[in-house]
Amino acid sequence: MSSRRLIALALGLGALACSVLGSDLEHFTEGGGGASQCPTGLERCGEECVDTSSNPAHCGACGSACPGGQVCDLSACSDSCSSGKTNCDSACVDLDKDPLHCGDCATACNVGESCAKGGCAVSCFPGQTACGSSCVDLDTDSQHCGKCGATCAPGEACQAGKCVISCTGTQKECAGACVDTQTNQNHCGACGSACKAGEACSAGQCKIACPGGQVECGGLCKSLESDSKNCGACGKACVGSEACSVGKCTLDCAPGETNCSGSCVDLGSNAAHCGACGTACGTDQECSAEKCVVACKTKLNSPITDPWGYSWDGLERAAAAHATATQTCSGFAGRLPTASELYRVGATQSATVGQTVHTNYLWSLTPNGPAERIRLRLSNGSTASSAATTSSNYRCVCPPPAPTAFTGKACNGPAAQGCFGLDGEGKKHNIDLADRPALPKGSAIWECGFYQGHLATPVRVTEAIAKGVGAGSNAYLHTADDTRNDSDLILRWQDPKVFALATAVTSSATTALRPFRCVGSSQAGTHPASIVGEWVPAGSGAKSETKDSAALGWAAAASACFAKGGHVPTTAELAELVARGLSGGSGAWLWGADTSSIVLSAATASALKWTGSAAPSYASGADLTAQAKTTTSAYRCTYYPIDASFTGPASGACSGTCAEIALPGSAGAKLWFDAADRPAASLQAAIDTCRKNAGHLASTRELLEGIRAGLGGGSNKYVWAGDFTQYLASPYTGYQLRATTVRWTGTAPTFADVFGTSSSVADPASALPYRCFWTNELR
Numbered sequence: 201m202s203s204r205r206l207i208a209l210a211l212g213l214g215a216l217a218c219s220v221l222g223s224d225l226e227h228f229t230e231g232g233g234g235a236s237q238c239p240t241g242l243e244r245c246g247e248e249c250v251d252t253s254s255n256p257a258h259c260g261a262c263g264s265a266c267p268g269g270q271v272c273d274l275s276a277c278s279d280s281c282s283s284g285k286t287n288c289d290s291a292c293v294d295l296d297k298d299p300l301h302c303g304d305c306a307t308a309c310n311v312g313e314s315c316a317k318g319g320c321a322v323s324c325f326p327g328q329t330a331c332g333s334s335c336v337d338l339d340t341d342s343q344h345c346g347k348c349g350a351t352c353a354p355g356e357a358c359q360a361g362k363c364v365i366s367c368t369g370t371q372k373e374c375a376g377a378c379v380d381t382q383t384n385q386n387h388c389g390a391c392g393s394a395c396k397a398g399e400a401c402s403a404g405q406c407k408i409a410c411p412g413g414q415v416e417c418g419g420l421c422k423s424l425e426s427d428s429k430n431c432g433a434c435g436k437a438c439v440g441s442e443a444c445s446v447g448k449c450t451l452d453c454a455p456g457e458t459n460c461s462g463s464c465v466d467l468g469s470n471a472a473h474c475g476a477c478g479t480a481c482g483t484d485q486e487c488s489a490e491k492c493v494v495a496c497k498t499k500l501n502s503p504i505t506d507p508w509g510y511s512w513d514g515l516e517r518a519a520a521a522h523a524t525a526t527q528t529c530s531g532f533a534g535r536l537p538t539a540s541e542l543y544r545v546g547a548t549q550s551a552t553v554g555q556t557v558h559t560n561y562l563w564s565l566t567p568n569g570p571a572e573r574i575r576l577r578l579s580n581g582s583t584a585s586s587a588a589t590t591s592s593n594y595r596c597v598c599p600p601p602a603p604t605a606f607t608g609k610a611c612n613g614p615a616a617q618g619c620f621g622l623d624g625e626g627k628k629h630n631i632d633l634a635d636r637p638a639l640p641k642g643s644a645i646w647e648c649g650f651y652q653g654h655l656a657t658p659v660r661v662t663e664a665i666a667k668g669v670g671a672g673s674n675a676y677l678h679t680a681d682d683t684r685n686d687s688d689l690i691l692r693w694q695d696p697k698v699f700a701l702a703t704a705v706t707s708s709a710t711t712a713l714r715p716f717r718c719v720g721s722s723q724a725g726t727h728p729a730s731i732v733g734e735w736v737p738a739g740s741g742a743k744s745e746t747k748d749s750a751a752l753g754w755a756a757a758a759s760a761c762f763a764k765g766g767h768v769p770t771t772a773e774l775a776e777l778v779a780r781g782l783s784g785g786s787g788a789w790l791w792g793a794d795t796s797s798i799v800l801s802a803a804t805a806s807a808l809k810w811t812g813s814a815a816p817s818y819a820s821g822a823d824l825t826a827q828a829k830t831t832t833s834a835y836r837c838t839y840y841p842i843d844a845s846f847t848g849p850a851s852g853a854c855s856g857t858c859a860e861i862a863l864p865g866s867a868g869a870k871l872w873f874d875a876a877d878r879p880a881a882s883l884q885a886a887i888d889t890c891r892k893n894a895g896h897l898a899s900t901r902e903l904l905e906g907i908r909a910g911l912g913g914g915s916n917k918y919v920w921a922g923d924f925t926q927y928l929a930s931p932y933t934g935y936q937l938r939a940t941t942v943r944w945t946g947t948a949p950t951f952a953d954v955f956g957t958s959s960s961v962a963d964p965a966s967a968l969p970y971r972c973f974w975t976n977e978l979r
Contacts, residue, residue, distance in 0.1 A: 251291075254272050254293055259272035271290045288301050297316060342357060346361035368672075374391035385551040386547075388401035388404060427463060428442070428444045431444035432448060460478070510597050519591040519593050525563045539566040539643070585643075612634050619631070619722075624663070625974055628722050633669065641712075644714075649779050659887055676690035678710075682772075683707045707937060721841070724739075728842055728866075754829040759908055767838055772794075783813040804826040861905075874973075898922070900923045915945070917968075921959075
């Protein structure tokens with residue numbers, strides 16, 4: 201067998217080909233630091249990085265080949281291997297610890313694993329322990345505190361391997377439990393300070409409990425989304441012929457809305473204007489399909505109305521399987537609540553429905569893959585994933601009309617102020633003001649999509665912290681960035697003033713239960729142009745395609761989507777589309793746009809698969825993997841809604857000039873980039889500078905699209921791309937968490953995102969140039 205034999209390092213169904221004796225490690229580099237480096241323990245021989253202690257073609261030195269029949273052992277040619285070594289293709293290796301020959305010559309460990317005592321095991325960062333497929337710090341991880349599987353209760357933190365009460369953010373310890381005194385009915389502003397009947401706790405004060413997400417303004421309940429005299433804020437009145445639509449004064453109501461005396465309302469669901477302006481429904485009625493009908497809340501058990509305008513069963517219903525519970529609630533136009541809705545009315549949050557005595561796990565609407573659903577306890581907010589066939593108690597809820605964009609009641613936070621506005625592209629993006637409950641990543645993606653939002657990326661969370669979103673819970677949050685085939689980037693903060701991105705991130709299994717935040721556009725809509733074989737989600741949002749496209753390499757697939765006026769979606773975006781009903785899943789792996797792990801010089805991108813219309817579990821091997829970017833795979837493009845009012849960055853916002861790139865097609869989608877590199881800065885500083893200029897740090901996908909479409913001024917210096925990845929510098933060391941970088945010279949329409957040549961990685965604390973990015977697409 202040839203000394204160039206390749207061994208595949210399995211990545212789900214994809215594989216990375218790494219040579220036993222010195223693979224394709226050409227131009228190896230980290231952070232743009234030169235083109236001649238090799239990993240520790242390897243030496244460059246021509247275009248290869250090799251281990252001269254065991255390579256029979258370069259035994260002891262480059263070009264020093266062993267004669268036929270001899271092996272290379274300890275840098276010298278020999279007739280046989282020394283004690284403890286095994287002959288694998290004339291290379292003497294230690295089967296106890298060599299990850300390319302673990303236990304026997306033909307066994308290579310998976311990506312993310314190392315070889316110990318002849319067996320493959322998860323390879324963790326120093327100071328971490330492998331718990332299942334996750335690498336955790338047993339001293340601080342609340343799900344593995346002191347030992348694997350030892351989970352701390354909500355309101356507890358793991359300190360020195362022990363669970364202790366640790367109230368963070370706006371929470372305080374009241375009667376042995378952590379509660380949010382800004383929203384808790386029983387502890388409003390201070391422990392034991394309870395609100396009266398008809399009042400709700402808002403910003404630590406008891407105020408009139410307004411229905412339907414309305415806000416108390418001068419002693420009266422007003423809708424800040426549609427009231428022309430209180431548009432977006434109490435006392436902010438629209439002038440002249442303006443009307444109030446989605447909290448903003450405008451001359452034209454949004455599609456589907458009608459101007460009724462200065463308020464933009466949906467005649468199909470507005471109880472004060474049902475079917476026609478001024479036609480109001482009765483006390484026990486609601487407006488449905490422009491007709492007043494018996495209200496859903498009249499069918500509830502001892503109904504309770506929360507501050508967000510949701511009517512609830514005041515009493516739990518008898519235990520049943522999830523399908524039965526779903527059918528019961530939908531039978532009178534109600535539904536099961538989502539996990540977020542259960543969480544915010546529980547004892548630790550608003551306490552408007554749940555108290556500490558309500559310890560039963562209740563069904564939620566939120567799935568975890570095709571066969572499981574999320575359950576939640578109102579007493580402490582803890583969550584669990586259970587088979588849908590399990591018998592469990594539940595409560596039905598009658599929700600107000602769902603928002604058509606990520607605004608108002610869609611955001612998670614206090615009823616009067618659930619959304620926090622970001623700076624990018626005209627300040628049309630919102631992010632949750634508070635963490636949502638701890639869920640697996642797939643369930644978090646589903647929940648954000650349910651509310652017309654998206655799971656927040658690390659860049660968006662970093663922007664929000666700098667903008668002033670406030671104190672964090674110090675709990676690690678899921679983000680929409682995959683860092684390996686089995687894990688995503690998790691991020692935490694507490695005091696925004698001392699937040700440091702480089703030390704606030706790590707990675708964890710996508711299946712771990714963690715809180716999260718959603719982000720989305722305050723504008724509704726869908727992609728305006730027709731797409732061949734298009735799929736349009738219910739409500740609004742990005743379009744996709746009903747069939748897989750023919751297999752291409754990662755960069756080629758990105759270009760093919762761009763040529764049609766769309767994009768290869770990130771894996772989280774693709775999972776969100778599937779969760780929202782994208783059917784026709786073929787069971788084939790489809791490209792995502794996240795750079796996943798990098799082993800030596802082989803870079804991968806994450807990929808997702810599904811069958812039919814099954815909800816994604818977002819679990820490694822089940823429906824999530826990573827594939828070498830040089831392989832070919834099928835894909836589906838995504839097409840975002842367009843904000844026609846955004847015409848580009850403000851004058852002086854760009855570095856150099858603003859490079860405008862129009863996507864092909866009639867939709868009018870455009871991208872803008874800095875035409876020249878900005879001065880070197882840390883990743884966090886780069887993100888914040890772009891935010892201050894109403895843009896964002898460009899990602900790997902965006903830079904690849906821009907460079908291939910003619911973005912010039914390439915300095916041949918590595919610039920930040922802002923995607924996180926797990927990077928294995930040598931087969932004998934653990935993974936390092938790094939951010940990706942790219943480089944090009946002048947204009948490079950054939951830019952191929954090849955690791956070590958045109959892409960690399962760097963420590964987030966490093967100082968590198970970067971480019972900011974803007975778009976009129978609503979992402």
